[in-house]
Amino acid sequence: MSSAHQHLTHIDEAGAARMVDVSAKDVTTRTARATGRVLVAPRVVELLRGEGVPKGDALGVARVAGIMGAKRTPDLVPLCHPLSISGVTVDLEVADDAVEITATVRTNDRTGVEMEALTAVAVAALTVVDMVKAVDKGAVVTDVRVEEKTGGKSGDWHRP
Amino acid sequence: MSSAHQHLTHIDEAGAARMVDVSAKDVTTRTARATGRVLVAPRVVELLRGEGVPKGDALGVARVAGIMGAKRTPDLVPLCHPLSISGVTVDLEVADDAVEITATVRTNDRTGVEMEALTAVAVAALTVVDMVKAVDKGAVVTDVRVEEKTGGKSGDWHRP
Amino acid sequence: MSSAHQHLTHIDEAGAARMVDVSAKDVTTRTARATGRVLVAPRVVELLRGEGVPKGDALGVARVAGIMGAKRTPDLVPLCHPLSISGVTVDLEVADDAVEITATVRTNDRTGVEMEALTAVAVAALTVVDMVKAVDKGAVVTDVRVEEKTGGKSGDWHRP
Amino acid sequence: MSSAHQHLTHIDEAGAARMVDVSAKDVTTRTARATGRVLVAPRVVELLRGEGVPKGDALGVARVAGIMGAKRTPDLVPLCHPLSISGVTVDLEVADDAVEITATVRTNDRTGVEMEALTAVAVAALTVVDMVKAVDKGAVVTDVRVEEKTGGKSGDWHRP
Amino acid sequence: MSSAHQHLTHIDEAGAARMVDVSAKDVTTRTARATGRVLVAPRVVELLRGEGVPKGDALGVARVAGIMGAKRTPDLVPLCHPLSISGVTVDLEVADDAVEITATVRTNDRTGVEMEALTAVAVAALTVVDMVKAVDKGAVVTDVRVEEKTGGKSGDWHRP
Amino acid sequence: MSSAHQHLTHIDEAGAARMVDVSAKDVTTRTARATGRVLVAPRVVELLRGEGVPKGDALGVARVAGIMGAKRTPDLVPLCHPLSISGVTVDLEVADDAVEITATVRTNDRTGVEMEALTAVAVAALTVVDMVKAVDKGAVVTDVRVEEKTGGKSGDWHRP
Numbered sequence: 001m002s003s004a005h006q007h008l009t010h011i012d013e014a015g016a017a018r019m020v021d022v023s024a025k026d027v028t029t030r031t032a033r034a035t036g037r038v039l040v041a042p043r044v045v046e047l048l049r050g051e052g053v054p055k056g057d058a059l060g061v062a063r064v065a066g067i068m069g070a071k072r073t074p075d076l077v078p079l080c081h082p083l084s085i086s087g088v089t090v091d092l093e094v095a096d097d098a099v100e101i102t103a104t105v106r107t108n109d110r111t112g113v114e115m116e117a118l119t120a121v122a123v124a125a126l127t128v129v130d131m132v133k134a135v136d137k138g139a140v141v142t143d144v145r146v147e148e149k150t151g152g153k154s155g156d157w158h159r160p
Numbered sequence: 161m162s163s164a165h166q167h168l169t170h171i172d173e174a175g176a177a178r179m180v181d182v183s184a185k186d187v188t189t190r191t192a193r194a195t196g197r198v199l200v201a202p203r204v205v206e207l208l209r210g211e212g213v214p215k216g217d218a219l220g221v222a223r224v225a226g227i228m229g230a231k232r233t234p235d236l237v238p239l240c241h242p243l244s245i246s247g248v249t250v251d252l253e254v255a256d257d258a259v260e261i262t263a264t265v266r267t268n269d270r271t272g273v274e275m276e277a278l279t280a281v282a283v284a285a286l287t288v289v290d291m292v293k294a295v296d297k298g299a300v301v302t303d304v305r306v307e308e309k310t311g312g313k314s315g316d317w318h319r320p
Numbered sequence: 321m322s323s324a325h326q327h328l329t330h331i332d333e334a335g336a337a338r339m340v341d342v343s344a345k346d347v348t349t350r351t352a353r354a355t356g357r358v359l360v361a362p363r364v365v366e367l368l369r370g371e372g373v374p375k376g377d378a379l380g381v382a383r384v385a386g387i388m389g390a391k392r393t394p395d396l397v398p399l400c401h402p403l404s405i406s407g408v409t410v411d412l413e414v415a416d417d418a419v420e421i422t423a424t425v426r427t428n429d430r431t432g433v434e435m436e437a438l439t440a441v442a443v444a445a446l447t448v449v450d451m452v453k454a455v456d457k458g459a460v461v462t463d464v465r466v467e468e469k470t471g472g473k474s475g476d477w478h479r480p
Numbered sequence: 481m482s483s484a485h486q487h488l489t490h491i492d493e494a495g496a497a498r499m500v501d502v503s504a505k506d507v508t509t510r511t512a513r514a515t516g517r518v519l520v521a522p523r524v525v526e527l528l529r530g531e532g533v534p535k536g537d538a539l540g541v542a543r544v545a546g547i548m549g550a551k552r553t554p555d556l557v558p559l560c561h562p563l564s565i566s567g568v569t570v571d572l573e574v575a576d577d578a579v580e581i582t583a584t585v586r587t588n589d590r591t592g593v594e595m596e597a598l599t600a601v602a603v604a605a606l607t608v609v610d611m612v613k614a615v616d617k618g619a620v621v622t623d624v625r626v627e628e629k630t631g632g633k634s635g636d637w638h639r640p
Numbered sequence: 641m642s643s644a645h646q647h648l649t650h651i652d653e654a655g656a657a658r659m660v661d662v663s664a665k666d667v668t669t670r671t672a673r674a675t676g677r678v679l680v681a682p683r684v685v686e687l688l689r690g691e692g693v694p695k696g697d698a699l700g701v702a703r704v705a706g707i708m709g710a711k712r713t714p715d716l717v718p719l720c721h722p723l724s725i726s727g728v729t730v731d732l733e734v735a736d737d738a739v740e741i742t743a744t745v746r747t748n749d750r751t752g753v754e755m756e757a758l759t760a761v762a763v764a765a766l767t768v769v770d771m772v773k774a775v776d777k778g779a780v781v782t783d784v785r786v787e788e789k790t791g792g793k794s795g796d797w798h799r800p
Numbered sequence: 801m802s803s804a805h806q807h808l809t810h811i812d813e814a815g816a817a818r819m820v821d822v823s824a825k826d827v828t829t830r831t832a833r834a835t836g837r838v839l840v841a842p843r844v845v846e847l848l849r850g851e852g853v854p855k856g857d858a859l860g861v862a863r864v865a866g867i868m869g870a871k872r873t874p875d876l877v878p879l880c881h882p883l884s885i886s887g888v889t890v891d892l893e894v895a896d897d898a899v900e901i902t903a904t905v906r907t908n909d910r911t912g913v914e915m916e917a918l919t920a921v922a923v924a925a926l927t928v929v930d931m932v933k934a935v936d937k938g939a940v941v942t943d944v945r946v947e948e949k950t951g952g953k954s955g956d957w958h959r960p
Contacts, residue, residue: 067498071554088498144285337703396548544817651856777914
């Protein structure tokens with residue numbers, strides 16, 4: 001990365017926050033995929049797998065929350081641009097000690113959707129915590145991160 | 161914890177999601193404190209500490225985003241009750257390899273504010289990621305969790 | 321009903337809209353139940369019942385949308401008071417020619433939750449239409465109405 | 481309609497909800513017109529027609545609510561795309577036993593505005609119910625449906 | 641005013657913004673009245689008075705926008721508490737060179753509604769500007785200020 | 801200005817409000833700059849300048865509020881189109897008797913961003929009032945107005 005990028009672009013030379021002007025950037029198809037995990041107690045894993053009780057809507061609610069969360073990104077993250085999101089998927093899987101979450105977001109717009117994918121994961125994760133908290137007060141949201149992005153001038157990026 | 165609590169309260173016996181009725185619970189003062197971290201590259205730590213450049217608004221923007229995020233919790237987490245939040249603080253500190261975030265939320269209402277505190281941390285963390293992403297695409301939000309809660313019928317709780 | 325009630329309370333004597341002052345009303349437990357239906361084609365009924373394909377999240381998505389919709393009522397209906405909703409359930413059943421929706425909302429507040437229950441039904445119904453529209457462009461939302469309310473000075477009411 | 485369309489597009493093959501990817505669709509001018517009715521008591525019809533009292537803002541409030549409701553569609557209907565709405569009209573007429581509502585929405589975007597038109601009608605209708613409920617608790621929202629759409633790959637459609 | 645009040649309460653001793661804790665304050669009836677003006681060209685005054693054309697919804701739209709704006713205050717002003725608003729009126733009058741706006745807001749809550757009244761005036765004023773801007777690009781929003789407040793520990797206040 | 805423009809475009813010939821159809825307008829780069837002032841007491845000026853106390857986040861909070869406010873414009877101003885905002889800056893300066901606010905908004909879209917720039921100024925101004933109100937109940941928001949706009953069919957405009 002060139003030294004020209006070695007500063008916080010959202011902060012101007014005087015230290016003031018701004019929404020960076022992207023009007024000169026091209027409208028292209030861009031995608032981002034982010035992941036995260038909610039660490040939960042063994043009893044929660046059993047309940048989410050439906051052992052002994054109806055599995056029910058729990059993961060479905062978190063999936064919807066994540067999709068809707070992606071759309072709320074510019075309301076939540078102050079310097080994010082409002083974006084024309086063209087597709088979102090959120091996948092939740094119950095592992096042995098955690099719920100694993102993956103979100104993929106697509107756009108045709110002037111800036112990337114990494115923040116939208118991360119927000120989808122974060123909101124889905126918070127929703128999982130909300131639903132399990134009567135059984136497990138200690139659930140932890142962890143490892144929320146971008147895995148890859150495609151499109152845009154800076155090109156594709158994959159987590160090393 | 162009694163076995164009576166060993167199910168997902170937000171899901172009824174048929175598996176359907178619901179917003180649990182709290183109308184019979186008492187209005188009491190309740191608090192929750194949550195923490196989390198954003199793992200960042202060394203160059204980001206330097207920039208956030210203002211080494212060689214104006215430190216600027218960056219942490220202040222994340223703090224405001226976290227406070228506003230706490231207020232948006234019922235819009236984001238589907239089964240959360242709208243709550244009368246009576247106070248929010250969000251603290252951000254730059255450690256050697258991370259930004260450490262702590263949020264404390266207070267209410268006088270019928271249900272706890274753990275989700276509001278977690279949402280404040282998560283939104284502040286997402287905002288940090290957004291502001292550093294031009295320098296560090298690999299930032300990771302991690303260890304977002306409730307540390308303690310007070311008030312309400314279930315009483316105080318501290319992470320063991 | 322006394323003649324004192326025979327005017328539009330949300331419109332003052334000069335014809336101007338206002339949010340009626342409820343500060344002198346008592347905080348009591350109030351409930352409202354509303355119902356509605358989405359008329360759909362036979363093929364949609366089969367799909368929602370899971371005949372030949374995974375039934376999937378469809379009704380669960382509409383249920384979550386209805387619960388969240390109840391919370392958005394004061395954002396949507398201009399003269400509605402923001403309310404402390406204490407519980408929401410939304411039930412969807414697939415009948416032979418329709419999806420039947422019932423929403424029940426509870427509060428401890430100074431005004432009733434009829435509008436919140438109706439909004440929950442309407443948003444759940446719109447969500448059903450959205451999900452079936454690739455198969456059935458002609459779906460119709462119909463019979464959205466309050467069935468009963470309890471609590472408050474005007475007392476209980478049941479649809480005759 | 482080809483069999484390829486005979487499934488719920490918003491639900492994937494495993495039954496999970498998703499926001500369908502529309503990034504490959506063309507940006508074209510699209511319109512949708514939806515209608516609906518609020519059945520009201522005779523006394524309400526008189527009041528809305530201004531017989532003996534100022535007619536006032538009542539229908540105007542519902543019209544504004546409908547226009548604003550169209551803009552909130554992606555916040556309410558979980559799997560709807562955020563859209564660049566380019567025009568909205570909402571018309572309300574007082575018939576002998578009902579308020580008749582028509583909404584027309586236009587866009588230049590990658591997907592249709594049927595849901596925006598339906599949401600405009602539904603929110604306007606809920607607002608009418610809210611304004612008349614002190615006089616008529618039994619008002620019913622009914623026959624909310626798309627009448628026609630134009631534009632897009634699937635072409636024009638008129639209710640048969 | 642005592643020196644104890646001579647600091648910015650929303651900023652702590654280290655300079656960080658916070659939502660001040662009001663949980664120890666009493667729930668009382670509080671009101672606030674704010675006013676403001678939109679300076680407009682003579683042609684706009686004629687149009688708003690309906691000279692030669694239908695006066696139409698213009699002031700009604702601004703009134704609704706102001707009422708809804710009051711409810712959005714905690715979404716807009718970062719350190720404002722979410723409040724249980726119990727009543728809002730917004731009045732607009734066409735003077736010879738301006739539209740005069742007055743908003744009155746009531747609550748039963750732990751903190752005052754001055755910001756809600758100001759936000760109602762500001763949003764109504766912005767809406768007036770939006771509606772007249774095709775005729776008068778130079779409209780100015782001015783003199784937006786609290787006129788009086790009642791209730792709460794600090795008691796009543798009237799602009800000197 | 802031609803007589804064709806001498807009416808309120810947001811109101812149709814029958815007096816009904818509408819969101820004007822802009823689908824035939826070109827997507828071009830458009831900007832708007834608006835300004836405003838918050839008149840404050842001398843003690844507030846000292847506090848905002850950090851005389852004797854930490855200056856802290858106060859202006860930074862107002863700046864963030866203004867940027868986020870620009871994005872909320874179509875939620876607040878009923879007949880505004882949702883817009884693809886491509887950049888926002890908000891500048892606050894402490895003068896001898898006021899806080900001076902300037903907002904600049906850019907878009908690539910079919911309609912101008914004057915309302916977005918005005919909303920950014922208004923929300924930043926309301927936030928300043930909120931932060932100083934414990935010290936100065938009498939703060940006044942004034943002179944909120946468009947200074948210039950560029951782009952679009954009607955071309956550039958500068959306040960005379």
